[in-house]
Amino acid sequence: MGTPQRVLAPWAVLLLALQLAGASHVIHRSLEAEAAPPSVPASIVNSLLRTGYHFQPPMNWINDPNAPMYYKGWYHLFYQYNPKGAVWGNIVWAHSVSRDLINWIALEPAIYPSIPSDQYGCWSGSATLLGNGTPAITYTGISRSDINYQVQNIAFPKNASDPLLREWVKPPELNPIAVPEAGINATQFRDPTTAWFAGRHWRMLVGGVRGTRGLAFVYRSRDFMKWTRAKHPLHSAMTGMWECPDFFPVSGAGAENGLDTSEHGVKYVLKNSLDLTRYDYYTVGSYNRSNDQYVPDDPAGDYRRLRYDYGNFYASKTFYDPAKRRRVLLGWANESDSVPDDKAKGWAGIQAIPRKIWLDPSGKQLLQWPVEEVEKLRGKPVSVGGKVVKPGEHFEVTGLATAYQADVEASFEVSSLDKAEPFDPAYDNDAQKLCGIKGADVRGGVGPFGLWVLASGDLQEKTAVFFRVFKDGYGKPKVLMCTDPTKSSLSPDLYKPTFAGFVDTDISSGKISLRSLIDRSVVESFGAGGKTCILSRVYPSIAFGTGAHLYVFNNGEADVKVSHLTAWDMKKPLMNGA
Numbered sequence: 007m008g009t010p011q012r013v014l015a016p017w018a019v020l021l022l023a024l025q026l027a028g029a030s031h032v033i034h035r036s037l038e039a040e041a042a043p044p045s046v047p048a049s050i051v052n053s054l055l056r057t058g059y060h061f062q063p064p065m066n067w068i069n070d071p072n073a074p075m076y077y078k079g080w081y082h083l084f085y086q087y088n089p090k091g092a093v094w095g096n097i098v099w100a101h102s103v104s105r106d107l108i109n110w111i112a113l114e115p116a117i118y119p120s121i122p123s124d125q126y127g128c129w130s131g132s133a134t135l136l137g138n139g140t141p142a143i144t145y146t147g148i149s150r151s152d153i154n155y156q157v158q159n160i161a162f163p164k165n166a167s168d169p170l171l172r173e174w175v176k177p178p179e180l181n182p183i184a185v186p187e188a189g190i191n192a193t194q195f196r197d198p199t200t201a202w203f204a205g206r207h208w209r210m211l212v213g214g215v216r217g218t219r220g221l222a223f224v225y226r227s228r229d230f231m232k233w234t235r236a237k238h239p240l241h242s243a244m245t246g247m248w249e250c251p252d253f254f255p256v257s258g259a260g261a262e263n264g265l266d267t268s269e270h271g272v273k274y275v276l277k278n279s280l281d282l283t284r285y286d287y288y289t290v291g292s293y294n295r296s297n298d299q300y301v302p303d304d305p306a307g308d309y310r311r312l313r314y315d316y317g318n319f320y321a322s323k324t325f326y327d328p329a330k331r332r333r334v335l336l337g338w339a340n341e342s343d344s345v346p347d348d349k350a351k352g353w354a355g356i357q358a359i360p361r362k363i364w365l366d367p368s369g370k371q372l373l374q375w376p377v378e379e380v381e382k383l384r385g386k387p388v389s390v391g392g393k394v395v396k397p398g399e400h401f402e403v404t405g406l407a408t409a410y411q412a413d414v415e416a417s418f419e420v421s422s423l424d425k426a427e428p429f430d431p432a433y434d435n436d437a438q439k440l441c442g443i444k445g446a447d448v449r450g451g452v453g454p455f456g457l458w459v460l461a462s463g464d465l466q467e468k469t470a471v472f473f474r475v476f477k478d479g480y481g482k483p484k485v486l487m488c489t490d491p492t493k494s495s496l497s498p499d500l501y502k503p504t505f506a507g508f509v510d511t512d513i514s515s516g517k518i519s520l521r522s523l524i525d526r527s528v529v530e531s532f533g534a535g536g537k538t539c540i541l542s543r544v545y546p547s548i549a550f551g552t553g554a555h556l557y558v559f560n561n562g563e564a565d566v567k568v569s570h571l572t573a574w575d576m577k578k579p580l581m582n583g584a
């Protein structure tokens with residue numbers, strides 16, 4: 007694998023240099039010019055609500071991330087894209103490349119209908135680096151016009167020495183590589199995973215359903231060209247259709263290094279995107295290579311399931327990044343405005359900030375953290391330390407150049423857990439419902455405490471990201487993390503769900519941390535070092551641009567100390583020319 011300087015054509019280096027040089031200029035001009043809010047409340051169709059540092063193309067609809075990979079010094083991200091509008095349809099694979107997962111350059115769409123087995127759509131899929139280092143893409147093609155009849159296809163780079171992998175070929179003699187044989191529901195058979203090599207075969211998964219049992223079919227191949235379905239799925243559960251399965255090994259508990267998908271893991275993670283709920287669920291378990299069976303460690307885990315993100319985050323996919331020996335997670339965050347709003351603004355959908363993902367020291371769940379490269383966007387820090395917030399009080403974090411585009415890291419310490427409210431076990435499996443009842447404005451014992459982000463100066467508008475601590479029947483603390491957007495906007499007709507998850511953390515010391523990436527119409531938060539994550543889309547009508555403020559609040563009965571809080575304004579990266 008050559009260095010990027012060696013493999014890039016001189017014109018490409020020039021193009022990149024020009025784009026990068028122009029970018030910082032654009033950043034300053036656009037932030038200054040855009041920042042002032044108009045005197046009348048904004049509608050959703052407002053450039054100040056268009057995300058600044060989250061991945062998006064210049065216009066139109068996007069959904070699932072596809073085939074992320076690192077190749078010859080470049081990160082590649084393909085994604086489901088409608089070239090003709092801001093609603094789902096006409097799906098092709100758009101393609102962007104990056105040197106750092108943060109600054110992106112848009113290339114021409116890479117995979118688009120061109121053969122009989124994908125003529126009505128090119129749906130989600132994955133990349134696998136073959137033994138010789140050449141990538142292959144497997145994806146779902148729609149091959150009939152009357153129904154969404156799904157088959158799996160394969161594509162290879164036209165020129166593997168092009169680090170930008172601009173052109174792909176779909177060998178007619180190979181495609182389709184898998185069809186829905188008898189007994190398979192042909193309209194629910196999609197989204198091949200990255201393949202892994204075990205023994206003498208490659209294996210990949212395809213998502214599906216049998217009756218109401220969601221499952222991941224296993225396909226095997228010796229040569230990556232001819233694929234045969236194994237008799238038994240890797241795993242299944244009575245959950246409805248599994249979209250976008252993802253399966254990967256993890257190194258030991260607490261070990262942050264990622265593993266290539268073909269390496270042996272101490273444990274394995276199986277994720278599926280549940281069509282019925284539109285959330286991404288995963289289990290941690292064991293994988294038997296000899297019979298291709300996966301067993302979750304927690305037998306109840308298939309139903310009382312862990313989520314990557316307890317907010318707006320779907321159809322995610324991981325890849326192994328050999329450059330930094332880490333596994334990186336990408337996920338799609340849809341809008342939560344209306345379809346007419348999306349049509350009027352001309353765009354819909356973003357990708358969450360890429361997250362490094364690894365096994366928690368407990369071995370029971372994953373940890374996630376924004377890739378370190380996002381910190382390059384940080385401007386001047388503003389810090390607060392050792393400040394106590396009394397019950398019912400709040401304070402503003404002042405001095406941030408752009409509170410509407412910021413990164414905030416805070417550590418809190420509660421003086422005592424004595425006042426924690428009793429936990430009602432009826433909500434044990436329904437954090438979201440509990441947060442809906444006990445939102446940020448409902449006075450508590452220990453908490454709610456946390457941040458008000460994208461808040462107006464008069465606090466008419468605010469999105470709360472907070473913790474609330476309960477005590478179960480044995481006196482054990484139970485921590486709820488919520489994002490409450492019910493006051494996020496004065497605009498009517500917005501979907502404003504309270505999102506929440508429990509945080510499996512030892513709060514007996516009273517300490518807990520929170521990080522929030524605030525980006526105009528997205529708030530992406532990481533509780534307790536990435537144990538629980540919540541992404542929320544919000545559309546302030548007054549708290550945008552320089553009208554946005556940041557506060558710390560405490561609506562409980564116990565004092566909360568902000569041990570440290572640092573906030574940075576965030577610059578705008580190169581974003582596909584958007």
Ligand code: DQQ
Pocket residue numbers: 069070086097129130146196197249250279320321
């Ligand atoms: N999106 C794709 C499908 C996938 C779904 C179509 C998940 O392949 O199952 O755009 O969002």
